[in-house]
Amino acid sequence: MKIIDTHHHYWNYNPVDFDWIDDEMANIRKSFLPNDLKQTLAETNVNGVISVQARQCLEETDWLLSMAAEHDFMKGIIGWVPLASPEIQPVLEKYQNNSWLKGVRHVVQGEPDPEFILGKQFNAGISKLKDFDLLYEILIFEHQLANTIKFVDQHPNQQFVLDHIAKPRIKDNLLQPWANLLKELAKRENVSCKISGMVTEASYKNWTEAQLKPYFDVVLEAFGAERILFGSDWPVCLVATEYKNWLAVVAGVIDKLSENEKELFYFKNAEKLYQILNK
Template identity: 65%
Template sequence: MIIDTHHHLWNYDPVEFDWIDDDMATIRRSFLPEDLKATIDSTGVCGVVTVQARQIVEETEWLLSLAAQNDFIKGIVGWLPLAADSVNELLQKYSENKWLKGVRHVVQGEPDPEFILGEAFNRGISLLKDYQLVYDILILEHQLPSAIKFVDQHPDQVFVLDHIAKPKIKLNEIEPWAKNMKELAKRENVSCKISGMVTEADFKKWTPEQLQPYFDVVLDAFGPSRLMYGSDWPVCLVATKYPGWLQLVKQALSALSDSEKEQVFYKNAVETYQL
């Protein structure tokens, strides 16, 4: 059994999804639960965690409604205004929904390089543990030093790092990303999603051999007990098909024991997100 811990759903709108540029034209359309269900039916994936793509509360409400209607959606990582004065009331309201498992903010897109260390934002983060909510960290590799300081402020919060912190795979650069990943991984309250790698490489020219050093770093840093499989579908479609990415991850982790593979592909997701 496999849980895909990272994918998105959307009704495409060119204004709201303006980040989908010409190089990504293949995903300039809507992707809904029925599309994903048809995609995973023959792959062994039995459940998914749906992650926000827009930073509005209406997105979270929409995703929660989809989870209630589709059994294979096991949980939602939504968005809430964590820096707002009203965040505690919002957390109380939405945490009563059994499908909400975590929240995320698109820190990678914030112009302030120290955004993740902001006082109001961290006040909101400090409340999440009271509601048993995970926080998904979405950053670029150069933001790892700030993310380490951020995590250290919240030793009792469960964190999940998205997309292995988006290293510069296209340039074949592994440092200082690898050093910072190993430092972050010393924090036992942080897990990492194996996702979003092909889209950090050249969409058309990437190779499995090019990705393998990055697989090796995260496996060494986090170990099979704190890694989770994610597809980043449909974004991944600009560089690979869903079954191709799944097969690549399986191959990259082929040296693991059966029980370790079960951790990465299933158990860690269930335990971390309380699915």
């Protein structure tokens, strides 16, 4: 069965832009580019990818778009634009004819203001995305879920994708309040969820499949097969697991799904959400 990986990153490593890569993550303090990912995918069923921004600048968006145009296996990108800027309209207009741009993301998890996601200017920017047929990817920590629900409710006609299942406290084996809040968020049918980024919310060296299972179960129950997507979070995942191992872990969890449900998870949901056309 073919697979679309809806979440990974590229970077030309430098310690300024990537200062979040701490000593525990030293093995990813190097550059990761499309050919590196292509080599990683060579022995898997992954034949299409959606590449996600790692820096908050328009230079990043332009860089990802240029690479997407050069690599057939890249089916689209999630870029960054200054959503809270009063000048967001002309920025979106600049990209409106670029079919590689599928959506945008802001690193809300890194914002010190807990009310950032409810900010007037930020939401004014979000409100424009549907006019350009762009989805918005939500990157938050568990403690930001309550405000995220209020945020999503302001935009009932906007398509959202939740990254990394909202980063629950897996390392501490805590399901609540994450589980209840995630189920509440999932009641909004314009929100889908990437099954990604879980191993790096656990202990890098000591996580177990049994430890992850309750979190998988909550996501599957909350969103159903129609609104979940596969993501690897490569190369960040490499601090805790190899790419093929993550594929195997996920395959074991979704084995209970029907063949049709597996197709939805692995590629059909992605093709629909990211408007992937076969080239």
